[in-house]
Amino acid sequence: MSAKTNISAKSTLFTSENKWEEILEDKEFIKVFLSDVLEDYILKQRWYGGKSSHLKYIELSEYFRIQQKDEVYFGLILEVNFKEAFYHHYFLPIAFVSDEAFAKESKILPLKLKNQDGFIIDAMHLEAFRKVVYQRICTALPIDKTPVQYHKTANFDFPKYESSRFMGVEQSNTSIVYNDTFILKFFRRIYADKNPDYEMSHFLSDKKDFKNTPPYLGSMNIIDSENTNITIGLMQKLVPNKGDAWEYFLKELNVIYASIDSKKIDFKNLPDIEIFKRKKITELPPQIVDWIGLNLLNKIKLLAKRTAEMHIALGSKFEETAFTPTRFNGDYTVWLKNRLTYQFQNRLNLTENNLHKLEGNSLQLAQEFLDNKNEIRKRLVNFDWTKLKGERIRIHGDYHLGQILVQEDDFCILDFEGEPESTIRDRKVKQPPLKDVAGLFRSFHYAIYSTIFNNQTTYTKTQEELSEYGELLYKYMVAVFLETYRKVTQNANLSIGYTNERIYLLKYCLLEKAIYELGYELNSRPKWTIIPLKGIANILNS
Numbered sequence: 001m002s003a004k005t006n007i008s009a010k011s012t013l014f015t016s017e018n019k020w021e022e023i024l025e026d027k028e029f030i031k032v033f034l035s036d037v038l039e040d041y042i043l044k045q046r047w048y049g050g051k052s053s054h055l056k057y058i059e060l061s062e063y064f065r066i067q068q069k070d071e072v073y074f075g076l077i078l079e080v081n082f083k084e085a086f087y088h089h090y091f092l093p094i095a096f097v098s099d100e101a102f103a104k105e106s107k108i109l110p111l112k113l114k115n116q117d118g119f120i121i122d123a124m125h126l127e128a129f130r131k132v133v134y135q136r137i138c139t140a141l142p143i144d145k146t147p148v149q150y151h152k153t154a155n156f157d158f159p160k161y162e163s164s165r166f167m168g169v170e171q172s173n174t175s176i177v178y179n180d181t182f183i184l185k186f187f188r189r190i191y192a193d194k195n196p197d198y199e200m201s202h203f204l205s206d207k208k209d210f211k212n213t214p215p216y217l218g219s220m221n222i223i224d225s226e227n228t229n230i231t232i233g234l235m236q237k238l239v240p241n242k243g244d245a246w247e248y249f250l251k252e253l254n255v256i257y258a259s260i261d262s263k264k265i266d267f268k269n270l271p272d273i274e275i276f277k278r279k280k281i282t283e284l285p286p287q288i289v290d291w292i293g294l295n296l297l298n299k300i301k302l303l304a305k306r307t308a309e310m311h312i313a314l315g316s317k318f319e320e321t322a323f324t325p326t327r328f329n330g331d332y333t334v335w336l337k338n339r340l341t342y343q344f345q346n347r348l349n350l351t352e353n354n355l356h357k358l359e360g361n362s363l364q365l366a367q368e369f370l371d372n373k374n375e376i377r378k379r380l381v382n383f384d385w386t387k388l389k390g391e392r393i394r395i396h397g398d399y400h401l402g403q404i405l406v407q408e409d410d411f412c413i414l415d416f417e418g419e420p421e422s423t424i425r426d427r428k429v430k431q432p433p434l435k436d437v438a439g440l441f442r443s444f445h446y447a448i449y450s451t452i453f454n455n456q457t458t459y460t461k462t463q464e465e466l467s468e469y470g471e472l473l474y475k476y477m478v479a480v481f482l483e484t485y486r487k488v489t490q491n492a493n494l495s496i497g498y499t500n501e502r503i504y505l506l507k508y509c510l511l512e513k514a515i516y517e518l519g520y521e522l523n524s525r526p527k528w529t530i531i532p533l534k535g536i537a538n539i540l541n542s
Contacts, residue, residue, distance in 0.1 A: 015112040020096045021072050023113070024063050034058045037109050038078065042090070047172055047188035049420075052523070054083040061089060062224050064148050066123075068132045073123045075148075075222070075232065077190065091190050091232055095123035102126060124174050124186065130164040134178050137218040137235055152218035152235075153206055158182075172420075182217060183238045187231060191424035192224070195231035199428075200314075200394065200416035203323060205236075208313040212306045213413050214239045239412050241405035245303070246447065248406045252296045253451040253473075260469060261460050265291055267468055273475050275542055276503050278483040288476055297480055303404070304481040306411050307440065308488035311433040315393040315494050325393050325495075326430050328385035332392065335429065340380045340512060343421075347515050348373055350522045357526040361464075365533035369518075372540060379511060390497035390505070392430035397422075399436040400443035421516070433496055437485060438509035442517065442535060444477050449531045471538075511539045 014033070018026050038058050042048050062077040076092045096111065097103055098118035106125035111118060123129035138158040140150040152158065159179060167175040167183060174186045187195055198219055204210040218235035242248070259265065271285045281289070281297050289297070317323040351366055358366050369376075396403070397418035405412040418427030448470040452463060459466060482502075489496050496502060514535035521529040 013110050013112060017114050019114055023096075023111075024060075024074060030060055033109075034060060034078075038092075041108055042078070042080065042092075045188075047174065048090070049172060049189055050080060050082060050088055053086075056081045056083045062222070064222055066093060066129070066132065066136075066148065068135060071128065071132055073129050073132070077222075077224070077230075089190050089192070090188055091186065092188075093123035093129065093186075094120050095126045095129055097121055097126065124166075124176070127164055130176055130178075131161050133184065133220065133233070134158075134161050134164065137184075137220065140218065147223050149221045149223065149229075150218070151221070153216055156217060158217075177238060181238055183214070183236055185234045185236070187233065190230055190232065192226075192228045192230060193424050193428075194221075194229055195234070195417065196397070196424070196427050197415065197417040198231040198234045199322065200396075201234060201236060203317070203320075204310070204313055204416075208316065210310060210313045212309065212411060239405060239407070239414075241407050241412060243406055244402050245404040245406055245411065246401035246443070248299075249296075249401055249444075249447045250451055250454075252293075252299075253447055254455060256292055256296070256473065257451055257455065257459055257466065257469070259291060260466075263291070267465070267472075270469075270472060272472065273479055275475050275478065275538075276482065276506060277475075277479050278486060279476070279479040280483050281480060284476065284480075292473065292476060300477055300480045301484045303411055303440075304484035305488055306413065307399075307436065308485045308492075308494075310396070310413055311393065311436070312489060312492040312494050314395065315391060315433070316492075322428070323394055325391040328388040328390075328392060328432075330385065332429070333383055333385045335426075336383055337381055339426065340515075341377065343519075344377060344380055344515055347518050347522075350519055354522045354526060357522075358529060362527065362530040362533065365530060365537055369533055369536055375540065376511070376515075376536070379508070383508065388432075388497060388501055388505070389495065390432060390434075390501060391495045393433055393494075394428070395431045395433055395436045396439075397427055397431070397436070399439040401440070401447060402443075419516070421519075432505050432509070433489075433494070434502060434505045435509045435512075437481070438506055438513050440481075441474075441478055441506075441510060442513045442532075445474055445535055446531055448474055449528075449534075453528070467534075507539050507542065511536060514539070 014029065016023060016026050016029050023029060035057065039055060042058070043051070043055065059079040059081065060076060061079040064075045066073040066075050073093055073095050076094060078090045078092055079087055080090060081087045094108065096118050098116055100119060103119040103121045106122040108120045108122065111120050136150045137152055140152045144150060162179045164176050164178050167177045173188050176184045176186065178184065185197070201213060202216045204213050205216045214236035216236055219231065220233035222230050222232055224230055270287055270291065273279070281294070281301060314323060315325045348370065351370060355363065355366060396413070396416055398415070398420070403413065403415045405414060452466045452470060456463060486496070486502070497505065514532040517532035518529060521532055
């Protein structure tokens with residue numbers, strides 16, 4: 001039995017005759033908890049991904065115990081239903097504390113139980129909870145058939161628990177750093193399947209010994225009522241780094257742009273290059289090397305090598321169906337066309353509805369995008385798989401400079417969850433590896449234009465002139481990357497197609513990626529729509 005008593009406009013006291021260990025057996029409590037409390041609480045959380053939609057109601061899909069001896073916490077799987085006729089699932093671990101000092105940042109509601117008063121809080125904010133999860137992973141058995149399964153990699157022994165803390169600001173997931181050595185990523189939005197980040201990280205580091213991703217060390221999963229394995233957490237080694245490649249490239253590109261003024265570099269004196277033309281660094285014109293600098297060129301070469309090695313590892317497993325390379329076929333083509341035509345129509349509608357937010361070149365390019373809609377749709381639909389001889393493999397799926405850490409003299413690739421807008425099933429579809437390459441090229445393009453936008457008052461050239469330099473710079477960055485990438489994949493017998501096929505796939509994937517980006521920019525940063533719109537125009541004109 002349970003009841004609630006209003007204390008003030010901002011707080012409600014819930015009373016239950018149950019003990020904490022039995023609280024979720026109280027159906028009346030659950031009903032009130034979900035509708036009166038969590039609907040308000042979840043809207044304020046940074047990890048909640050439904051802010052652009054309208055919440056209808058919340059249901060408790062599953063719950064499970066996370067415990068060690070007498071310490072009992074509950075993991076809630078919340079089904080959040082929206083008025084737009086779809087739903088999300090979220091993971092929320094809860095704890096009961098009697099001391100309000102533990103409830104300052106994460107209080108969900110006051111609660112009066114049969115035997116004590118206190119507060120329900122998000123258990124992530126309680127060190128005792130974080131310690132229990134760490135210890136359960138540390139002591140995991142090789143075979144675990146319980147509903148809540150903890151796993152640790154073989155031949156690795158975790159040290160004794162010393163400390164835990166949040167890593168940075170909480171985003172779509174919650175990352176906990178243990179002993180300043182390990183990181184446990186709790187997935188807040190979850191799916192009725194193994195998370196791709198868990199699958200890919202486990203496969204690459206544990207099974208293929210790929211050195212340029214954080215080593216997989218353990219995980220936490222649940223088996224739900226339908227016997228589905230759901231990933232809750234992923235434990236990896238914390239990789240020493242100097243920040244991500246996005247910030248690194250921005251700094252390097254700023255130096256390159258500043259040199260236009262300091263070295264008095266005339267655009268007319270810089271040799272042009274055909275887009276997607278492969279070039280070794282030693283084959284580049286001296287004017288280009290002097291302008292861009294060997295440091296960034298060698299970093300791009302190394303990044304191409306690591307990207308190729310990642311794809312070689314992902315395409316080299318023939319015993320496990322989930323990672324076995326496959327060919328292009330009719331089923332893939334139908335899936336691709338359906339997905340892209342829907343996405344394209346969505347972007348057309350968004351563009352038409354947001355033209356009033358655009359001006360100058362952005363407005364002109366947006367109008368060209370709308371005028372060319374039939375040509376773009378034709379390119380997306382006319383995907384002829386019968387002419388493609390390359391392989392499809394599991395890929396990163398959301399590959400950009402922000403997903404890559406810079407180390408002393410190397411790179412580390414992370415976050416294999418895939419494209420945020422895609423369903424869990426779509427994220428696991430085998431794709432041409434060049435789709436990842438296209439994602440990185442779009443990131444190069446973004447970094448160049450971000451440098452222009454963020455430093456306009458520093459440079460003497462006009463934005464239009466700086467864009468000219470930027471487009472040329474982009475083509476040389478692509479040339480150096482493709483030369484190394486093709487060589488490394490070819491030496492390892494990973495089939496990515498012949499030259500014409502590679503260029504066709506790159507153009508197709510670049511167009512797809514730029515159309516995808518357009519939606520984000522129109523919704524969040526209308527002034528930045530010029531970047532994906534310029535990318536779309538480049539493909540149409542190439």
